[in-house]
Amino acid sequence: MTAATTGRQGAVPVPDSDAELWARGDKAAFATLFDRHAEAVWNHAYRLTASWSLAEDLTSATFLAAWRRRADITLVRDSALPWLYTVAGNLARTEFRRLGRFRRALRRVVDDDVAPDHAERVIAAVDDDRALRRVLAVVGSLPKAEREAVELCLLGELSTAEAAEVLGVAEVSVRSRISRARARLRAVEER
Numbered sequence: 001m002t003a004a005t006t007g008r009q010g011a012v013p014v015p016d017s018d019a020e021l022w023a024r025g026d027k028a029a030f031a032t033l034f035d036r037h038a039e040a041v042w043n044h045a046y047r048l049t050a051s052w053s054l055a056e057d058l059t060s061a062t063f064l065a066a067w068r069r070r071a072d073i074t075l076v077r078d079s080a081l082p083w084l085y086t087v088a089g090n091l092a093r094t095e096f097r098r099l100g101r102f103r104r105a106l107r108r109v110v111d112d113d114v115a116p117d118h119a120e121r122v123i124a125a126v127d128d129d130r131a132l133r134r135v136l137a138v139v140g141s142l143p144k145a146e147r148e149a150v151e152l153c154l155l156g157e158l159s160t161a162e163a164a165e166v167l168g169v170a171e172v173s174v175r176s177r178i179s180r181a182r183a184r185l186r187a188v189e190e191r
Contacts, residue, residue: 030070048089049095079162
């Protein structure tokens with residue numbers, strides 16, 4: 001915390017900005033950043049994966065990447081959150097690709113005569129996140145530019161200005177991408 005004087009005899013503590021904490025780069029500053037943004041990053045990771053445990057893993061991996069790369073990163077608008085959302089999204093995509101490769105390899109190895117695992121059927125029956133998974137599947141099928149805009153603005157709750165800065169495009173382009181993505185999502189929903 002830095003102190004700002006109020007004109008009276010004391011000082012009122014003013015919380016450090018993300019950029020100030022990031023620039024300090026010490027463990028205490030990073031712990032403050034973690035406390036400030038961990039819940040938002042977890043929520044973003046959950047919206048991307050529809051899995052509580054995977055969201056926890058992605059949150060941990062995101063902050064580990066932040067700690068390792070803290071000296072190399074420039075923050076957008078003095079906030080660490082856009083960068084953290086981007087890292088979480090990239091890690092989620094990497095995890096989905098890894099799981100896809102694993103499933104394909106498993107299908108090649110597993111004999112067709114093997115009985116399906118009962119536990120998997122029970123888990124599938126109990127799963128109350130089906131709607132979120134369906135939306136995520138549709139979002140995953142969107143063209144890259146639209147998917148990134150949706151992930152940052154609609155799932156990640158960044159403003160269009162922040163997303164434009166992260167993506168390196170004009171704000172109107174982000175709005176256009178979101179509009180096209182919403183139209184595609186509505187078309188899938190109407191089927």
